[in-house]
Amino acid sequence: MQTSKSYLTAYLLSLFLVVIAFGLIYIHISSAHEVFSHPFLRVAIIALAVIQAVIQLKFFLHLGQDQNGKTNMTLIFFTLGLILIIVVGSIWIMNHLNYNMTPQQIQDYMNSQSTF
């Protein structure tokens, strides 16, 4: 189950994912923000981060391999649910709050500009 080979594989995979993530951003910046669109980059590096986190959770933290029958997986899922509510909720609410609290004059100005 836990061999030095599995640790090494996880390490090399993580290294690979890190290099790709930094590489994408580096290429984007070096080309003066021309190559790769922002939405694509956001999705890509989040996906890379999640994949790397799963790899490390499985091979470094041995998630789901305990004797108690995967009880630490239940823990993680519950925590992730909580986190989803906190993070998404905060961003969503604060975004709406920001818009709703913007003075009318500034709102009109922002709506008249095409770059917002």
Added chain:
Amino acid sequence: MENNNKTIFGFWVYLMTDLVMFAALFATYAVLRNNSFGGPTEASTFNIYFVFAETLILLTSSFTCGMASLAAAQGNVKKVIAWFSATFALGLAFLIMEISEFHRLIKTGSGPQRSAFLSSYFALVGAHGIHIAVGLLWMAITMVVVLRRGLTPKTSSQLQRLALFWHFLDIVWIFIFTVVYLMGIM
């Protein structure tokens, strides 16, 4: 043996509460990242090469920590000390890099009081840094304990929890470098 399962489970519960705390700090950063109050912005503050180096160092330290866990399972004290020393050295290098970066930022007027963006940045990355520092202290103490008492069930359990803690910090860092630095520089 059964007691160790409960102990490890309890430590996982603690790690999950720590994760929720980091999530709250992340949420705060996400909301305030553009509130630079006319001061330094993400793009002007972050150095991609520096963060890349920090990331590689921390990732490697997580690997050496895993090797230390394997050595502990084999009951090899010498190997455990060797691998944990490597982990400690890498962790220390990371911490020194981060502290020097914070120092530079504060000196050049980009301290936590400058704007909401910087406050939330220092809170999030600073919290992670404090965890690293405490982890290093715990690591040093654990190595001394293992040298004096050997790899007993108790000390092995300690090592297990320390390793979990250290791996957890690297996983949090994955999201810090992705959400804070990469998205900030973008």
